[in-house]
Amino acid sequence: MPLRAYLTLLRPVRTLLLGLINSGCCGVLFLRYCGNCSLAEALYFTCVIVGPLIFGDLLAGPAHEFMNRSVFPLIPGARRQLRRQHLHGLLALAALLLAAASAVPSEFPLAAQLGLIAAGLTLPLLNSRRVGWSYFVLLLLISPLLTTGPRETFVAACQAAPWAFLSLGLLCAGFCIRHIFSASFAGNYWKMSYVVSIQTLAPFYDTTMMQRRREDNERRAIAKRTRPEREWRIAAVGTSVREWSRAIRHARFGGTSWLWSEPGIVAFCAFPVIVYGAIPLVFAYFGRGNAISLQEYCGMLIAGAHGTELASSPGHFAFTSLPYTSIMVTMFASSVAAVPTTRFPLSRRRLADSLFVEMLRLGALGCLGFALAYVVVIVGAVLVTRTPIDYSLFARALSHIRILPTVVLLGIAFVFSTVRYRWMASFGGYLLWAAVGGALGGLAMAITESILGAYIWLPGLILSAWLARTAIRRYYATHDLNRLMPWVARFAGRCA
Amino acid sequence: MPSPALAPAPTAPAADTADASPVVLRSITQRFGKHTALSDVSLALPAGRIIGLLGRNGAGKTTLLHIAAGLLPPTSGACTTLGTPSGKLDTPQLTRLGLVQQEGRYLEWMTVRQHLDFNASFYPSWDRDLEKRLLEALELDPKRKIVQLSPGDRQKVGILLGTCHRPALLLLDEPISSLDPIVRRRLLDFLLELLRDDGTTVVISSHILNDVEKIVDWVVALEAGELVENSPFDLLQESYAEWTLTSAAGALPPSFAEPFVLQQQSNGHQAVLRVRTTDTEAAARLAAAHRAELRTRPLNLDEMFPLLTDQRRRRS
Amino acid sequence: MPPLLSIDLHNGVPAYRQIMDQIKLQIATGLLPPGSELPSTRALSADIALNPMTISKAYSLLERDGVLERRRGQTLIVRERPAEAQQTARLDPLRQQLTAAAHLAKQLDVPPAQAVKLFRELLDS
Numbered sequence A: 001m002p003l004r005a006y007l008t009l010l011r012p013v014r015t016l017l018l019g020l021i022n023s024g025c026c027g028v029l030f031l032r033y034c035g036n037c038s039l040a041e042a043l044y045f046t047c048v049i050v051g052p053l054i055f056g057d058l059l060a061g062p063a064h065e066f067m068n069r070s071v072f073p074l075i076p077g078a079r080r081q082l083r084r085q086h087l088h089g090l091l092a093l094a095a096l097l098l099a100a101a102s103a104v105p106s107e108f109p110l111a112a113q114l115g116l117i118a119a120g121l122t123l124p125l126l127n128s129r130r131v132g133w134s135y136f137v138l139l140l141l142i143s144p145l146l147t148t149g150p151r152e153t154f155v156a157a158c159q160a161a162p163w164a165f166l167s168l169g170l171l172c173a174g175f176c177i178r179h180i181f182s183a184s185f186a187g188n189y190w191k192m193s194y195v196v197s198i199q200t201l202a203p204f205y206d207t208t209m210m211q212r213r214r215e216d217n218e219r220r221a222i223a224k225r226t227r228p229e230r231e232w233r234i235a236a237v238g239t240s241v242r243e244w245s246r247a248i249r250h251a252r253f254g255g256t257s258w259l260w261s262e263p264g265i266v267a268f269c270a271f272p273v274i275v276y277g278a279i280p281l282v283f284a285y286f287g288r289g290n291a292i293s294l295q296e297y298c299g300m301l302i303a304g305a306h307g308t309e310l311a312s313s314p315g316h317f318a319f320t321s322l323p324y325t326s327i328m329v330t331m332f333a334s335s336v337a338a339v340p341t342t343r344f345p346l347s348r349r350r351l352a353d354s355l356f357v358e359m360l361r362l363g364a365l366g367c368l369g370f371a372l373a374y375v376v377v378i379v380g381a382v383l384v385t386r387t388p389i390d391y392s393l394f395a396r397a398l399s400h401i402r403i404l405p406t407v408v409l410l411g412i413a414f415v416f417s418t419v420r421y422r423w424m425a426s427f428g429g430y431l432l433w434a435a436v437g438g439a440l441g442g443l444a445m446a447i448t449e450s451i452l453g454a455y456i457w458l459p460g461l462i463l464s465a466w467l468a469r470t471a472i473r474r475y476y477a478t479h480d481l482n483r484l485m486p487w488v489a490r491f492a493g494r495c496a
Numbered sequence B: 001m002p003s004p005a006l007a008p009a010p011t012a013p014a015a016d017t018a019d020a021s022p023v024v025l026r027s028i029t030q031r032f033g034k035h036t037a038l039s040d041v042s043l044a045l046p047a048g049r050i051i052g053l054l055g056r057n058g059a060g061k062t063t064l065l066h067i068a069a070g071l072l073p074p075t076s077g078a079c080t081t082l083g084t085p086s087g088k089l090d091t092p093q094l095t096r097l098g099l100v101q102q103e104g105r106y107l108e109w110m111t112v113r114q115h116l117d118f119n120a121s122f123y124p125s126w127d128r129d130l131e132k133r134l135l136e137a138l139e140l141d142p143k144r145k146i147v148q149l150s151p152g153d154r155q156k157v158g159i160l161l162g163t164c165h166r167p168a169l170l171l172l173d174e175p176i177s178s179l180d181p182i183v184r185r186r187l188l189d190f191l192l193e194l195l196r197d198d199g200t201t202v203v204i205s206s207h208i209l210n211d212v213e214k215i216v217d218w219v220v221a222l223e224a225g226e227l228v229e230n231s232p233f234d235l236l237q238e239s240y241a242e243w244t245l246t247s248a249a250g251a252l253p254p255s256f257a258e259p260f261v262l263q264q265q266s267n268g269h270q271a272v273l274r275v276r277t278t279d280t281e282a283a284a285r286l287a288a289a290h291r292a293e294l295r296t297r298p299l300n301l302d303e304m305f306p307l308l309t310d311q312r313r314r315r316s
Numbered sequence C: 001m002p003p004l005l006s007i008d009l010h011n012g013v014p015a016y017r018q019i020m021d022q023i024k025l026q027i028a029t030g031l032l033p034p035g036s037e038l039p040s041t042r043a044l045s046a047d048i049a050l051n052p053m054t055i056s057k058a059y060s061l062l063e064r065d066g067v068l069e070r071r072r073g074q075t076l077i078v079r080e081r082p083a084e085a086q087q088t089a090r091l092d093p094l095r096q097q098l099t100a101a102a103h104l105a106k107q108l109d110v111p112p113a114q115a116v117k118l119f120r121e122l123l124d125s
Helices: A003-010 A012-034 A039-067 A078-102 A110-126 A134-147 A150-160 A162-180 A183-189 A207-224 A241-253 A262-286 A294-306 A314-320 A322-338 A348-385 A391-401 A403-417 A427-449 A453-478 A486-491 B015-020 B061-068 B112-120 B128-138 B151-163 B181-198 B209-215 B233-239 B282-289 B301-309 B311-315 C015-028 C041-048 C052-064 C083-107 C112-124
Strands: B023-032 B035-044 B050-055 B076-081 B097-100 B169-173 B201-205 B218-223 B226-232 B240-247 B261-266 B270-276 B292-298 C068-071 C075-078
Touching (some): A003 A012, A003 A039, A039 A078, A039 A134, A078 A110, A078 A162, A110 A162, A262 A322, A322 A348, A348 A403, A348 A453, A403 A453, B023 B061, B035 B076, B050 B061, B061 B201, B097 B151, B112 B151, B128 B151, B181 B209, B181 C041, B181 C052, B209 B301, B226 B301, B233 B240, B240 B301, B292 C083, B301 B311, C015 C052, C083 C112
Parallel strands (some): B050 B218, B097 B169
Antiparallel strands (some): B023 B035, B023 B076, B218 B226, B240 B270
């Protein structure tokens, strides 16, 4: 494969940019601020451990993508040439990373660095399903290792036996390359489910490809599914919006058993609160020199539930995550629109109204999830610190939740008003929306804290519900019913 | 300048027929970004007929059907379906409308039986007996999940979902391309039955002209987004012909300049012309003018099709 | 007894014309004697899988030409026709067939006398 063909596949500029941005955020910033590393340490670990993983994944993406296409086994010599070019890429990146690492003074021997870089660059090759979040999870697991107690042991091991690390790293690299580019693997890979690299999706996470992948995966999942589905027992659907929203609900969730869908939404929305509370806990607990015991942490949670300042301690962070995680509830709610309407015999207005009713239901479930999560967290904290139960605590914390429905409804209105801007369905759109939602939430919290809050909450809620319904109606009045909304199609996941 | 023998460009519908027509388009233009799918199309479909919607790929047939079904609001112009503007179609009209899409989206997780029951609950006029007969005729196993069906079977699902409620207007977009010949024949028989029993207006868009020819009695043809034909099928059959001229005395001219001659091949002694004219004396006149024997042969739809779709370029 | 029609939908000749020609032929050859009933549009359409519009057009044109008449409101029956009309009816299909033969004879430069002799031979056999 000539170099030019490989570069067309790889899109080197995109690869480098994405790699640098990701390393910067997930590597340097994360390690520095969440992991309490010094800047030099953060840079160094990024070059030697986190960076190779990120760049290795970026390099593996195009290789996986090409091997996954049905035309690949028919091209003579493709496998060997792809492997050769991939090796070239690996060597180039390894050299770059080594050079960057040597600019930072550190106590790691060169051999160990090489070994770590080699392993890091090739391990992502094994991620042949291209599960998107796999290396984030990996990073999450590794970072405590690098920033807390076990770090000393790790450094000592590297210094004591650098050649062991080198040989292990090279062995690992050899194994990964050999396995992925072997004839047997390549011979089966093109039959597997559709895989796409990040370079192809970025910068706007092209939704047609995502949809194609989603549809392909869904088919395989549905074909394998043996869980019972719901029954549709209604003989004749009348003309009321309530009946039609039930029909829409069946179309959207009928394929999943009752156990997984609605409780699933509640659990899914509760999960982030718990995670937000837990991450600082993990770092606080293992932090070098800053160790907080569980008791102290729970005390902070309770103090945070009382207080009003934003994010001054790990505990309080959990409670102010609200505006940012409302994005998830909004996405669940709007994903109702992913139902293929198969031309329900409904006027466009009635369709919009029925979808709105269903969105309200799902939004309510999401908010319920949050509320439950907060209650659980508080109850847990109270039990651990053995403070007497003070019901004002619950009231305080739950009062934070009262702005969530408003923010979610405004989010739905925002989503449906901006659909015609295609870039909104992209990663950039998410960021914008998160910023807007966050700002809105913060503002709403500030307003509702004051005595004025009690009076404007209900009118505010009604106004946002009206805005949401109007936005949905306007959208469906002029929209091509054949096309699914791009970003809800992406988020509808395996439910439809 | 077109001669009187050439068919005139299709014009907007007359007022009296427009009222009874199930689909009336007035100056419909549809743009997708820079691409113009339909450009200034006006027509009124006749009721109670089987209408063949013909055109090459990308001519705008699917777009036209989607606009008529109210799925797509046109960029400009107005469409009236079953007496209502297509943007305001509501349950009373939609329960009398059936659309079979070329690439329809169904609820993949359902079995065929479940999807039929689900849809049946929306339509009061759902005919269970027709559904049973159609399932048998199309040879579709109702217990299979839609996600597992082959493309041909998916087409059959689309046909079932669009037809079993006995619509007054049935729009079919390439419904038969993936079916085997025996099942195809059965489907065409069912369409005829719907027309006979209910006076359904059927619009069928298909590339398989051989099958379309068996049942249509009206032809609407599109080419590059423009309407190039809107006439009864037997009028077309009577207008198009292939004339073979054999020269009795002397050579024939290398080319014939008459405006109704659409295609020609001439080698001096014999000429084969493909013509379109409703003038019954034109053949005799031509033969007399060139002192030649003339034999005529009618053209079938496969042969007519390239001449039909070429009319747009000819006219401009 | 309903007439047996064989319609070729792919030869470019309009179906209604084929129906008309075949019914006229059957009347002329005596397969459909005067007074016999023709099936309704619906029944015939179901029988030979043809568009009912086509059949009703054929029927109405035959009625207009005086070949069929409507009795008792709905049913169509073959009309009794005077002798010269029957004569023309018999000669027309034959004329159509012979036109092509005449053209061919001219092209092959067969003199008319020989062509007629050939025709007589074929008739006698």
